[in-house]
Amino acid sequence: MDSSSSSQAEFDYLFKLLMIGDSGVGKSSLLLSFISDTYEDLSPTIGVDFKVKYVTVGGKRLKLAIWDTAGQERFRTLTSSYYRGAQGIIMVYDVTRRDTFTNLSEVWAKEIDLYSTNQDCIKMLVGNKVDKESDRVVTKKEGIDFAREYGCLFIECSAKTRVNVQQCFEELVLKILDTPSLLAEGSKGVKKNIFKEKPPPSDASTSSCC
Numbered sequence: 001m002d003s004s005s006s007s008q009a010e011f012d013y014l015f016k017l018l019m020i021g022d023s024g025v026g027k028s029s030l031l032l033s034f035i036s037d038t039y040e041d042l043s044p045t046i047g048v049d050f051k052v053k054y055v056t057v058g059g060k061r062l063k064l065a066i067w068d069t070a071g072q073e074r075f076r077t078l079t080s081s082y083y084r085g086a087q088g089i090i091m092v093y094d095v096t097r098r099d100t101f102t103n104l105s106e107v108w109a110k111e112i113d114l115y116s117t118n119q120d121c122i123k124m125l126v127g128n129k130v131d132k133e134s135d136r137v138v139t140k141k142e143g144i145d146f147a148r149e150y151g152c153l154f155i156e157c158s159a160k161t162r163v164n165v166q167q168c169f170e171e172l173v174l175k176i177l178d179t180p181s182l183l184a185e186g187s188k189g190v191k192k193n194i195f196k197e198k199p200p201p202s203d204a205s206t207s208s209c210c
Helices: 027-036 079-083 098-115 130-135 140-150 165-177 180-191
Strands: 013-020 048-057 060-069 088-094 122-128 153-156
Touching (some): 013 180, 027 122, 027 165, 048 165, 079 098, 088 098, 098 140, 165 180
Parallel strands (some): 013 060
């Protein structure tokens, strides 16, 4: 995956990606590692944050708008709008904390069912913090089994050492590029502002990607 060095105003598709999971699993650190090639221990996200990255994948120039949500429920307002129009959802857990894995099925998968507007939306299950291998309590097989049950892609990575961080986003985006309905949505929103969330118009053929 190459960062686009050409004019950033030009891109073939605009994709909205959403990061969800418990507080402290490393969502913001993963995003920072992907966006800027650095790692930081970050304080909890309040509400929602987003970053934009231009990349070229599979010969296509892409603008990725990546939404990083708060894991703590008291910070989560307007939850349904986070999910609206997302072509990809990244579900993150911490391999050293069993509860963050259990909550994927107890909390986060149910949220996706409730709020996701794209039936074909691609889900990526991410086991983070594999740099703490000696503290691991969730096995790789458990992650694979969960991903199979819920129809997710699966990868283990470390925001700290940057192992598999690029691959996580690249595999997700390649799968979106391979899904015609999501491509159609990504191309419609090119001239629209993805950050001004509005209810979709009644005519679905003119709705933006968000």
